[in-house]
Amino acid sequence: MKYNFPNKNGYFGKHGGKYVSEILINILNKLEKKYFFYRYKFNFINKYYKELKNFIGRPTSIYFAKRLTKFLKGAKIFFKREDLNHTGAHKINNVIGQAILAKIMNKKRIIAETGAGQHGLATSTICAKFGIKCTIYMGENDIKRQSENVKKMKLLGSKIISVKTGTKTLKDALNEAMKDWIKNVKNTFYIIGTIAGPHPYPMIVRDFQSIIGYESILQIFENKINIPKYIIASIGGGSNSIGIFYSYIKKNNIKLIGVEAAGKGLHTLLNSSSLNLGKLGVLHGNKTYLLQNKNYQILSTHSISAGLDYPGIGPEHSLLKDLNRIDYEFIINKEALKSFIIFCKIEGIIPALESCHAIAYAMKLAKNLSKNKIILVNLSGRGEKDINNINL
Numbered sequence: 001m002k003y004n005f006p007n008k009n010g011y012f013g014k015h016g017g018k019y020v021s022e023i024l025i026n027i028l029n030k031l032e033k034k035y036f037f038y039r040y041k042f043n044f045i046n047k048y049y050k051e052l053k054n055f056i057g058r059p060t061s062i063y064f065a066k067r068l069t070k071f072l073k074g075a076k077i078f079f080k081r082e083d084l085n086h087t088g089a090h091k092i093n094n095v096i097g098q099a100i101l102a103k104i105m106n107k108k109r110i111i112a113e114t115g116a117g118q119h120g121l122a123t124s125t126i127c128a129k130f131g132i133k134c135t136i137y138m139g140e141n142d143i144k145r146q147s148e149n150v151k152k153m154k155l156l157g158s159k160i161i162s163v164k165t166g167t168k169t170l171k172d173a174l175n176e177a178m179k180d181w182i183k184n185v186k187n188t189f190y191i192i193g194t195i196a197g198p199h200p201y202p203m204i205v206r207d208f209q210s211i212i213g214y215e216s217i218l219q220i221f222e223n224k225i226n227i228p229k230y231i232i233a234s235i236g237g238g239s240n241s242i243g244i245f246y247s248y249i250k251k252n253n254i255k256l257i258g259v260e261a262a263g264k265g266l267h268t269l270l271n272s273s274s275l276n277l278g279k280l281g282v283l284h285g286n287k288t289y290l291l292q293n294k295n296y297q298i299l300s301t302h303s304i305s306a307g308l309d310y311p312g313i314g315p316e317h318s319l320l321k322d323l324n325r326i327d328y329e330f331i332i333n334k335e336a337l338k339s340f341i342i343f344c345k346i347e348g349i350i351p352a353l354e355s356c357h358a359i360a361y362a363m364k365l366a367k368n369l370s371k372n373k374i375i376l377v378n379l380s381g382r383g384e385k386d387i388n389n390i391n392l
């Protein structure tokens with residue numbers, strides 16, 4: 001399968017593009033130019049990889065979940081342990097790359113949006129390390145449900161702006177961060193945390209996150225693991241999933257499965273399943289599948305996990321859905337919570353609720369597969385941030 005996206009105008013098929021005000025077009029063009037100039041330069045790559053190794057702790061391991069596999073009596077389940085990264089999730093893989101670009105572009109201030117707090121925490125951490133001023137936008141409701149991460153961001157010196165508009169979640173935080181960016185574009189770098197936003201962001205975030213899948217290929221060979229038949233990841237905006245899938249897109253014999261948050265069910269309005277239920281529209285600077293009503297107004301979303309509670313999806317996933325290359329499945333809150341409890345007890349790992357959507361789907365699938373099949377799941381983050389929301 002031929003696959004080379006985005007095109008030179010920033011489109012993934014009919015998705016993507018740059019739907020922003022004129023004032024931002026210039027800055028996006030500059031960012032694209034800088035990125036294209038530096039991305040294959042030895043010094044840039046060397047700095048990026050050094051930080052991944054020495055500060056973040058990569059490579060993260062590939063881990064055989066022996067007891068979970070035994071419990072399910074089916075396919076062997078392996079996890080790519082992004083929860084082991086410094087700050088506890090995959091988000092930092094992208095932040096470190098964009099922060100290096102911000103330094104190259106001589107930006108004195110960084111802003112970011114966050115839902116689960118993991119992107120905000122990663123950004124705050126790197127800003128503290130690089131000595132750059134940092135402001136994080138976060139919905140008021142997410143501030144309540146992810147309070148542990150808010151405290152950490154404050155400790156790291158970031159200013160947290162509580163967003164009180166809309167559903168007071170990730171979409172609203174992104175809206176406010178974009179307004180800030182427009183006002184302060186001269187001195188401010190906006191680190192977007194997922195593969196959404198106007199071009200070149202979806203491409204840049206994907207490239208930095210693709211370390212996950214790339215590393216997994218090397219580890220599969222090194223550890224003499226059989227090639228996985230299925231690779232599974234949770235889908236919020238789409239960054240951890242594209243990160244693990246990207247190196248496998250052209251390998252048609254491997255099934256790639258993205259798992260959306262179906263909240264209280266696809267038949268209710270209380271879900272975040274933009275690939276299963278969305279229609280084409282424009283949000284946050286790109287054209288993609290969105291949860292909208294018949295008048296094209298963005299719908300409120302719901303998920304137990306703040307990081308998946310978003311009405312849109314990165315444009316590359318919308319293309320991959322059109323191409324039928326990735327299957328987009330869904331898991332409801334209850335199933336994610338059940339897998340959280342089982343996984344903690346059986347594997348001794350506390351997973352993020354976002355990752356539990358992938359775990360829950362893998363558990364359902366594994367039961368029905370033979371023992372010689374292999375499933376690789378991206379364990380996108382750790383769940384300490386979620387434990388106050390779990391009823392035992």
Ligand SMILES: Cc1ncc(COP(=O)(O)O)c(C=O)c1O
Nearest residue numbers: 236237238239240307354380381
């Ligand atoms: C641990 C974790 N996993 C997954 C996600 C979903 O985002 P994405 O789809 O961009 O990976 C988030 C978002 O905050 C997260 O914190």
